[in-house]
Amino acid sequence: MFLTSHLLAAPLLGIDISVGDHVQRKVFGLTVNVDIVWATLIAGAVVIALGLTLRAKATNGVPGKFQLLWEMAVGAVQKQVDDSIGPRGAQVVPLALTLFIFIFTCNLFEVIGIGSKLDVLPAPTSDINLPLAMALYVFIMVHRAAVKNRGAGGYVKHYFTRPFPKKLFLVNLFMNLVDELVKPVTLTLRLFGNLFAGGLMLSLLAALVIWKLGPAPIGAVLSAPFTVVWKVFDMAIGAIQAFIFALLTILYFDTAMAPDVAH
Amino acid sequence: MPIATSNFLVPNGTFIVVLLAFLVVLGVIAKYVLPVLNKALTERQDQIRGELEAADKAKADAEEADVERRAVLEQARAQAREIVAQANSTADQTVLSAEARAQAAHDRIVQAADAEVVIARQAAVEEVTARVGEIVLAAAERVIGREIRATDHHDLIDEAIAAVRAETTGAAAGAAGGSR
DSSP, X not given: OHHHHHHHHHHHHTOOOOSSEEEEEEETXXXXXXXXXXXXXXXXXXXHHHXXXXXXXXXXXXXXXXXXXHHHHHHHHHHXXXXXXXXXXXXXXXXXXXXXHHHHHHHHHHHHOOOOSSOSSOOGGGSSHHHHHHHHXXXXXXXXXXXXXXXXXXXXXXXXXXXXXXXXXXXXXXXXXXXXXXXXXXXXXXXXXXXXXXXXXXXXXXXXXXXXXXXXXXXXXXXXXXHHXXXXXXXXXXXXXXXXXXXXXXXXXXXXXXOGGGO | OOEEEOOTTSOOTHHHHHHHHHHHHHHHIIIIIHHXXXXXXXXXXXXXXXXXXXXXXXXXXXXXXXXXXXXXXXXXXXXXXXXXXXHHHHHHHHHHHHHHHHHHHHHHHHHHHHHHHHHHHHHHHHHHHHHHHXXXXXXXXXXXXXXXXXXXXXXXXXXXXXXXXXXXXXXXXXXXXXXX
């Protein structure tokens, strides 16, 4: 028993894995994670480049593979929006599509990482700032859509009249406030947590190298295949998280834009 | 570059920069990429719809033409049947009348031939009867040429006459048989 736990703990004993390390600078009194900024800019540039390439090559004839990929993404988002919101949701399509492609691109950066203290190109979504920025933008847009849909009075009234009868308006207000405020928080933490954990996993797998069983370098042998398997898995996680973020955005808009009687 | 460890759950100034970056990406996708893609998609859908409509029209045309063709064919078949029936009845009539005429002609010919045969036979018999004397004389001369003994040669004369008779009868019968 002691031996087992000792062996498992051994790789971690001699190595210091810290989290939240960034290349930082002070800009106008604000701390900026420079590595996250450049990774974000590169991811954005990649997405914009893909978009402009499509713009240059788009044809109404037989589409190439590149265009087909775009059309598949747009078609999937469009279908999701049509199915849940209906034709009124057309304005959500660009946001949901951009969220999916941009987040997916950012998440793929994790494949480049080696789990060092500072990666050259960290996944921007593994830092809290970008997920939070996107989630808050979605939050604001959803509530703007809700006000547009119900009118200012209807929007406020909505907090008091559902889901219980009007007599319980205080309970309704409490539940609705929690519901609405939790949405951006969960949206942020879900994405951030998954990607952050992915990076942490890479660090742990890299640290595995120092694990030796007597003279046998077991950790060094296992580290590489484990890392490969993990990266493949991590790519799937990246795609799923991007999809979930976009899907939840659509669903939040659906709730905000739904007629009052529907729920 | 200073490296610092901070609480990873607390956002900092990076927030503003990445938010702007995201909005730029969103703007480019929404303004410059999606409209082009949607236009291409819509145009392709319109194109396909147009082609489908054209195909439907062509199919309808073909069906119409087929119906017309069938009608014409049916009409032609009916006409053909009518013509064949007419031709058959005409042929039957023709055959019947031809047979009747042929029978009539045949009967006439046979009658004429019979009559002719009878006449020829009579003529032949008369001629032979008329020539019997000559033949008898000729036979007699041949007999006399050697010795005159009528009793001895009576048989010979009779024989000659019988031969002539037989000959004429056989000829008449042969003529009658040939005409049938």
